[in-house]
Amino acid sequence: MHEVTVVGAGLVGCLAALAFADRGHKVALYDARPDLRSEAELKNASLRSINLAVSARGIEALRSVDTKMAERVLADIIPMYGRMIHDLQGGQHAQAYGLWGECINSIDRAQLNRTMLDVIEDNANITFFPEHKLTNISLSRKDKKYQRPTSTFETKEGEERVVESDYIIGADGAFSKTRDRLQRYVRMNYAQQYIDCVYLELKIPKADGPDPFSISPNHLHIWPRHKYMLIALANGDGSFTSTLFAPPALMEQVCESQNTFISFFKEQFPDAYELMGESQILESYENNPRSPLVSLKCSPYNHKGECLLVGDAAHCMVPFYGQGMNAGFEDIRVLMEILDEKKWNVEEAFNTYTERRHKDLVAIVDLAMRNYVEMSHSVVSLPYLIRKKVDGVLGRVFSSAWVPLYSMVSFRADIPYSKALSRSARQDRIIGNIVNWTSFAGLVGMGALFYYKGRHLFGRLFE
Ligand SMILES: Cc1cc2nc3c(=O)[nH]c(=O)nc-3n(C[C@H](O)[C@H](O)[C@H](O)COP(=O)(O)OP(=O)(O)OC[C@H]3O[C@@H](n4cnc5c(N)ncnc54)[C@H](O)[C@@H]3O)c2cc1C
Structure with missing residues (x-):
């Protein structure tokens, strides 16, 4: 039995904890945030519901770790069979995603995370420590007091806790502290790019009447406007989470005042304006941040068998292929397969993971970047x-x-x-x-036709 420290109880960290625990290892799971299921966090979440698209890789990975948990979290997904393109006149044009009726699925991120934490709570092999912020890791016996790798956490009360374990899984997201510290031990190639796009979340409220959905829940709605776009994914209660993506300069310009923002919506997304309503648009305008989008690649992901990065900590991609979480979940499936293949020789498995997985992660980070042009421009x-x-x-x-x-x-x-x-x-x-x-x-056909017709015409003229 190994003792495993997992840093980050987001989606990927939770799946990692469950996967190691399922194989009989003892897992300590830490997160800087309070427990998402606490009253304060639940209140917070009800103000902002963010949904993600989960597709085959994510579903397959969830099932590979825990079929019951997968069943539970996938019970409320909403299938999306294609894109629904909204033109400037308010017309809607469907484009199917698959050739055989396949779909991706809208899922509530916070609910998914909470359900995973519930499952974790019932697992005797996992102990969850919220409000523990990682500040340092020490590997290769750098800290001579300890035989094994250590992670240092700062608690809510400001106390420092040093935890020893066999290895550390860094699942602490795009701005990972684990990755930051890991770079002291490995010659890590690292590339980070802020793209020329920021996003702002908005909401289409549920409709009054028997059908709570004011537009099709089974499509990912896109208002492509070449340099910027609006999208919307359905939530179970009939509302839609909508996101405006635009270059920072344009976002700043349209967000200059409430009036400029409303005028922009009326002109560019007239049907979305009607669906959201002015007060809802203004509420999002006032309360929601304009967030940057970052794309990140690094390699290697590990130091010996002591520390490994997974999820956004290892590969952060722009959200336009809907694959960030899916790829992160797939990391865990692939990692477990390699650990089993290497008979749990952890160092060999972590090295193999870096070698095998890197080309796939680079591919999806690049594809995600490419898909922005497809969604915002090419689809029309x-x-x-x-x-x-x-x-x-x-x-x-x-x-x-x-x-x-x-x-x-x-x-x-x-x-x-x-x-x-x-x-x-x-x-x-x-x-x-x-x-x-x-x-x-x-x-050539048209040329031949003109030639044939022309010859007849000229022939008749000069007869
Ligand atoms: C607008 C947008 C839309 C997206 N849409 C999709 C989509 O449709 N489909 C899809 O697959 N993906 C999507 N993604 C990507 C997806 O959200 C991420 O890939 C996914 O959440 C990554 O999960 P993670 O667990 O690796 O990281 P995170 O979810 O970021 O979790 C990291 C965890 O680590 C904790 N943490 C951070 N620092 C510390 C520390 N120092 N100590 C302890 N804990 C720490 C955090 O509190 C957090 O709980 C989208 C992303 C964005 C921004």
Whole structure:
């Protein structure tokens, strides 16, 4: 039995704790925040409900760790079968995600986290310590007082607690302290990029009347406006969590005053303005922050068998592929598979994890970045729609050999991200050739037609 310290009781840290405990190890789970299930936190959460899209990789990983917990948290998901594009005139146009009726699913992040904490509470192998903020880690017996790796936490009362364990799993999110400290022990390559986009959360309230949903709950709604966009995902109570993404300069400009913000909404998202209502828009404007979006890659993820980074701490991506949490959950499934494969030789397993997992994580971080352009701009461009049609036709005709990229990423947990990326590059080249040759053939056909018609006309003129 190993003693494991998990830093961060967010979504990925909770799954990591459950996975290690399930294999009989003793887990101590720490988080800087108060318990999400406490009264104060519940009140806080009711003011801001954030939902995420969970897809095949996330679901598969949850099931691989605890089928009962997976069943419990997935009971309330809302399937989304495609995008619903809202144009400037208020028209709506559906675009299916999959070729065979597949879906991604809207899930309440806080509820998911709380349910995982409930399951953790019932697990005798896990002890949860909220309000414990990691301040340091010490590896390789740097601190001679201890034989094993240590983590230092600051408690709510300002006390310092040093905890010894066999290894540390850093699941403390995008601004990970574990990662920061780990860099003292490994030559970590590290790249962080703030993209030219910030986001603001808004809400579409539930509708009065028998149907609480004012727009389809089974679509991810997008108002693409090229340089910025608004999206909305359904919540179980009939409301929608909506997010405005825009470059910081534009966001600043439209947020100059209540009037500028309302005018912007009326002009650019007239139907969303009606759905939200002016008072709801202003409430979000006043209370919700404009948050930055960061993309982050690093490697290696581990130091020997002593410390390993997972989830956003290891790979933070912009949210446009809806894969951050899914990839984090998949980290845990892959890690457990490698630990089992290496017969729990932890050092060998952590090294192998870094080697095997890195190319997949780089692939999804890059794909997420690319998808911003697709969601905000391409979804309404004709060349994109033509290519998507061709992609779909090929996927239907050659179903075993051809899978569109979105389907590989979102519906096929068996295809690693890096394979999905390389396969899609090949498929893209083929689609490009088909589109080019079809356009060329069309031009030749039109040329021949003009020539034929022209010859007849000129022939008659000079008769
Ligand atoms: C706008 C937006 C939309 C998104 N949409 C999606 C989506 O649709 N689908 C999807 O899959 N992903 C989505 N994501 C990404 C997803 O939210 C993250 O990938 C996921 O939450 C990462 O989980 P995590 O557990 O690694 O990190 P976090 O959820 O950030 O959890 C980290 C935990 O560590 C704790 N912590 C931090 N520092 C310390 C410390 N020093 N000591 C102790 N504890 C600490 C924190 O309190 C927190 O509980 C979205 C992200 C954003 C910003």
